[in-house]
Amino acid sequence: MAYTVQARETTEPMSNPANWLRFYVRRYFRLAPAYYLCLFLVVALAPIYLGGYTHLRELNPSLWQGDWVYDPARTNYTIGNLLLHISFLFGLFPTYSFSTFLPDWSLSLEMQFYVVFPFIYLAMKRFGTGKTAIALALFSYAFMWLFDQAVAAGKANFFFEPSMLFFKLPIFVAGILIYRAASISNSSKWHRAAYVLLALLMCTKLGDIYRYQVLYLTALVALIAIMLVPYRPVARYLTVLETVCRSRVVTFMSQCICSMAYSLPSLAPGSAWRRRDRDGHLYPARWQFG
Template sequence: MTRHRSTASLTPLHHGRQLNAIESLRGVAALLVVFYHLVALMRVAAPPQLGFIASHFGLGVPLFYTLSGFVLAYGYADRLNSRGMLLAFYARRYFRIAPLFYTMLVLWLLTNRIVWHRTFGASTLALNLSFLFGLVPGRQESIVWAGWSVGIEMLFYLLFPWLMLGLRRFGPTLLALALACLLSAWVQSAFAAAGLGGYAYMNLLTHLPFFLAGIAAYRAWQVLQLTERPGLGAICALLAALLGAVLYSDRGYGMIDAALGQHAGMLAWSAVFALLILATGLRRWPLLERGPLCALGRRSFSLYLVHPLLMVLLIKLGLPAAVRPMGAWVGFATAAAVTLALLITVASVSFRAVELPGIALGRHVARRAAAL
């Protein structure tokens, strides 16, 4: 294992290895969400054979959460043991998210005013600026479209150092994951029964199992001393594929719900994602180690936050209507190609112009905070 720099700057550890495959999985998650909204938001008709886009590609967000739990544990676990380290952690997380989110917030405020003649009150603006909208039923979706997931992510960042105090080993982490699944299922049912609508899904407690599954994947790999074990990695990938196939089928999903309770099928995807992530640590997968998916993964936050606004623009320009006469396959492929080409271009610009300077500023602030 390579020698690391001092923890004074709270530089995330890589344990002697940069996990490019994790970046690629972020790219996959971003593409899942983009294709999901191509159907759900732009109303581009997908061929019947691609019905899984509407039914399953929304899982890109829980996959993001599982990756986030793993990456935070991989980079920071067992290191947040002083006031300075905590402040440095929060500084890095804030400046990783805030610059692009605030940029999109301004653009969405302008879009709402110019296109829909809509304005927002001071309380709504305050909730969005503070990232606390995820705590308020009815306000959880944010002014920034797709921003609901960012609100959940920021709340998890707030809790992460304190959660890790009790999740120092694999056993307690697995127990916490099981308890979080029970809590998530109860919250979804209780909030839905209370008439809270989308908030039953768009809240931290509902998605907490996915974050904890990522932490559990790290703790499991830590038990194996963070080493490569290709055979075991292949087994993890196979188990992820088998469980994913069961959950993909209506019958399998229903059987899990019937056996373990309502919402168990949805929560079981956390195990699929955790196994998949663990497989990337135990074994190198050439297709995920480099190439376009890895590049998209580095830009995944821009891809995620930019795509709804771009899609609104494309709707206004008539792209969905233009591809409709082309037939299901050609029309869908054309809409996807145009959307992705524009999105990747714009996301690359926002990544360089907004995200990278924000990351650099976060590092600078973190170095100063760590010295306190």
């Protein structure tokens, strides 16, 4: 995102609010058409779609013992529910973060990021990338902690999926930091290293559901940094790997894997986020800071 905006800086500077509309329109049409089609099909074929998932649950009842979040019977395509999804606002509400039985929670998350990105971009230009990144991360962590306290006190509902921007904002910021480290050519290697280190730190304090993913997420950010950031002694040895990754065979396989990665969650929506307590009962993960 930072790369595309920076590439248009001379023709469509983000400092001009008139260009924000162009930015928002592009981002909207990147997601909306295909999503609206899927949403229409799901609603039109609701008896078949939800009935199929009900049948899958009946094939292995013990697996779903104690679960009520990912129960097709509680999914109702009401006018209010559909309007929230058409407007992409559903991710702001805990009970609507998973209410169509589609793996669509990340779409609202992306839209929220698109809305605030111009502000983040301009703040980084004015106050500095590092300072802004730290401020955003601290604010996000504080929000997650306070929200978790509210959930524990029964004053707020937990999110079925992490569709609120503050749950994932540090990860978005980590991506911007890696881009900045790779794009600045007039700074020292220590300046770039500071951006990379800060990006890695963004990956080490996530919601409790992500504790088991911290290691590979951190490793992924580190690998991207090695391959992108200039003055990279390690990266020179990755030339062969880069050649292989850019080959037609690997590109085709990657496209297939990505397609399956987006499609397979729809066969068992939310299953990746299910957890069991000490007694073995299934329950939805609370998106909390801890």
